[in-house]
Amino acid sequence: MTDIRITGIPKEAGFGDYVALLKPRVMSLVVFTALVGLLVAPVTVHPMIALTGILFIALGAGASGALNMWWDEDIDRVMKRTRNRPVPSGTVAPGEALGIGLALSGIAVVMLGLATNLFAAGLLAFTIFFYAVVYSMWLKRTTPQNIVIGGAAGAFPPMIGWAVATGGVSVESLFMFALIFMWTPPHFWSLALFMKSDYSDAGVPMLTVTHGRPVTRTHVLAYSLLLAPLAVAGAFxxxxxxLYLATTLALNGWLLVGAVRIWRRDEAEAEADRYRVEKGFFRFSLYYLFLHFGAILAEAALKPYGLGGW
Amino acid sequence: MTIRAEHEIHRRRLGRNLGVGLTLAAFILVVFGLTVAKVSQLGERGAFAHAPPGAMGQ
Incomplete structure (x- = not known):
């Protein structure tokens, strides 16, 4: 009997591939920072409204991730770090990613507006626009300052969380924005230092590609020097x-030590130990942000017992 | 090669359909919970404040 071999069946996406389209790891950071922004605001929110608010902020972030994946398909296909994403791997069609991104953006903004307030919804809409259009379509491929300005997109969630509770902006919510905004450059540039040829292969004008690694090392130090006093000022x-003050002093001391170590190294040294310091700094920067927001949350949680705040 | 009725693609489709179904069910629950929360807040704030005095008692 002759075997029948069916070939050319297109890859068919499972549900998990659509979830991956929404960049769940980025979403988890968005959920955490937005939740802190919401919980530390001086206005109590009904738990169901808070849950809905966070859910749709997360969905909006996921939608912008899908739009980014649609637009960056050509870049993602080249880079090792991103080539297994659903669109470049061919599991989800680019048009489908665009459709999902646009539909979910609309749902997230409208639902956030209905559940909470128009200001929070407007801020979410602006964040999606900023990430998908300003960062992905414009800055990412044109300037080595892409992640500096684009970092604003990742910095908005705690402001949206605060706006869900209060309906506005304050010094505190602006501080949380500034903390993530200033944290983004050293975080990403330390990653770029050990990603080797990924960005140059893809033609992304990352600072390591346009100005070289020594300049990038100096930039990591410079932005860490700017970040540290800002983070400490937040204590006041x-x-x-x-508690926040103690946490931020310890973390920023560590940050500056790491940044100076990165700055003092050259490529030969980094190659010799396979970018151990750079990788360590990158990992630490994740804890840095998590612990800062954790300390802000702890201050708010301790307030009812007369312990949090000054 | 035998032709099997069940192919890996069918499993993926089932998983995808279940995922979409559960997501929609969760969305309905969220909207319902949100409605309950909003209506209960209206009650707290005096939803009938616009009614003329005594209207609620009739």
Missing amino acids: TGIGGP
């Missing part, structure tokens, strides 16, 4: 306190 806003 309405959401800071002694």
